[in-house]
Amino acid sequence: MAAWRFEPPELSGIREIVATGYLVAPRRGTYRFSAEGNGATEVSLGDQVVWRSTDDKPSEVALVRGHNWLRIVQRVEPDQVDQPVSMRLLWSGMDFETEPVPPTSLFCERLADEIESLRLGRELFAEHQCFRCHRISDEILPSKLAMPELHAEAPDLTGVGSRLRGDWIAQWVLNPSQMRSDARMPRLFPLTPADEHRQQASDLAAYLSVATLAKSVGESSQNPRSGERGYNPADEARQPPVHQRPLGLWEDLGCIGCHRLQPTMNDPPDARTALHFVREKFLPGELIRFLRQPQRHFAWTRMPDFGLSEQEAASLAHLLTEPADGAVPPPATRPSGDAARGQKLFASLGCRQCHRVSRDEPLPKPHLPSVFGKVVARGCLAGQEQAHAGRSPDYGLKPAEQSALLTLLHGDEKTLATDTPTDVSRRFVTKLQCAVCHPRDGRRNSLSEILADESESGLPPEIVPNLTWTGEKLHSAWMHSLLAGQLAERPRPWMKLRMPSFPARARFLTDGLAREHGLPSDPSSRPSIEPELAEIGEVLATRSGLLDCRQCHGIGPLPPTGDKSTLLAPGINFAQTRERIRHDFYRRFTLDPPRYDVSTRMPKLVVDGRTTKVKNVFDGDARQQFEAVWHYLQTVPSSTADP
Secondary structure, eight states: OOEEEEOTTTTTTOOEEEEEEEEEESSSEEEEEEEEESSEEEEEETTEEEEETTOSSOEEEEEOSEEEEEEEEEEOOGGGTTSOEEEEEEEEETTEEEEEOOGGGEEOOOOOHHHHHHHHHHHHHHHTTGGGTBOOOTTTTTSTTSOGGGGOOOOOOTTGGGTBOHHHHHHHHHOHHHHOTTOOSOBOSOSSOOHHHHHHHHHHHHHHHHTTOSOOTTOOOOOTTTTOOOOOTTOTTSOOOOOSOHHHHHHHTTGGGTEESSOOOBTTBOOSEEOTTHHHHBOTTHHHHHHHOTTSSOTTOSSOBOOOOHHHHHHHHHHHHSSOOOOOOOGGGSOOOOHHHHHHHHHHTTHHHHOOSOTTSOOOOOOBOOOTTSOOOSGGGSOHHHHHTTSSOBOOOOHHHHHHHHHHHTSOGGGGGOOOHHHHHHHHHHHTTGGGTOOBTTBOOSHHHHHHHHOSSOOOOOOOOOSTTHHHHBOHHHHHHHHHTOOSSOSOTTOSSOOOBOGGGHHHHHHHHHHTTTOOSSOOOOOOOOHHHHHHHHHHHHSTTTTOGGGTBOBTTBOOOOOTTGGGSOBOOGGGHHHHBOHHHHHHHHHOHHHHOTTOOOOOOOTTSSBOSOTTSGGGBHHHHHHHHHHHHTTSOOTTSOO
């Protein structure tokens, strides 16, 4: 987006914000440009200044079809240091009203290789938790601008012996990437382990299986989002019923978009995580518990919480374990482990730096010196030869990743505390693979192609919301509740695909997605309700033969009034509108829904760009009619309102 918003102290020492790139005009013609925000702003296209913040009306400019050089400069005055600084570039054309310039109409040159490498290095340093072993300055972590990943913890191993099989743990410790292609856990032993290494792996497995066997008090398999009581794996006599179509559930939820049941293929490359070792990994009943509460022992897991019911989790567990053919050496073929030796290894190999084995004990402080500003020739970046020999942890870094970390370490560690919410949300959207299900910025989702090629039915998935305008469309408080799994009811309960939750990342995603559009994440002021307009809006929205909103939209407990063909694509209940939708986006979207989401089922009711079919209300003026409907929607009791 040609938009930004910075909060103090994100612009400390910055006096000018400059953005350059290309604006792509869809056709030759006259366009009008303006900008919202504060501070002295100047927008140029080619050699022509098309907008200054001192202008009192949009500036017209003739553009050729295609790429036009764009430059935006915003000066930060000294008296703005303690204030938010924001900017949103707006345009209008011959066939569309004023709107923010969409990302599909913007292109920019690739950043310099050194900057891209530095970005990747920061991400790898935080993701692999290098700071758990190597010291960083005391002022980095408390900083408001510190990367949130610096506060993440690796999986909690408390009680792991009651969840995972000991022989799987031993094999995982020997070579994590052999068990999972995208494993982030480093390999601590040589690629070709000797007997002593197998013994050490068995010792570690014995320690984790025995010393951590007792579960934490109060644990439950109940998923609070499903509203059901938990499944007790010790009660083997009461197995939950299996879903009639486990494979259908696997496809309906989109699991197939991120996972494969069989080993990952290298030709062609497939980034999906293979689950063929699942049966060997979990003790009886524990896979069901994990599927229902994936964040229970790892708050920052990439595995989403779908709010699965007991039956759904049992069905998926059955599907995952039936074809799982990954095998680990049986206990009889590996040396017996010694828990006492394993406990010492857990500390000496550095496992305890990242993993808790008791919730009452904090993680130890880093024990190695800082690596910033030094020539790193040993340890994790010493090279593949030492890593393969087991003389240093092997993170499986590619040459470009190793180079990126070196670029980072040659600089100042303060770069770890120069993060912005937009950078954070972009990283998280990538890490959580949101693009598997959701289209965004003109790119299709990958789930459609996967289902067409591999699904049982061969049918494309349901239409899911486009993420391009999410931060501008949704109120931040509602979006946070959605991402944190705190909504009392789903906005689209008719869909088989289900929006999961990511509680640990919800706040960061919410803030960043709003900032991408130059908007604050704090509750925004809303226009006061005008009773007369609300009455007119109620008539327009609910009376048959007018705007006919009720054909598709329910109101609280009242279902839509449409026929069977309409109910194939019901709209979101009007009781959720007040809490969900921002007013500015609503005004633009209702005039031309397909412009903002080409796959939307919402019809375009404004054929000529100005009027609707209802000519006897406001002389057919679409803007006034939809504004009246907005005022009515603010009077509809919220689905989360107190009874």
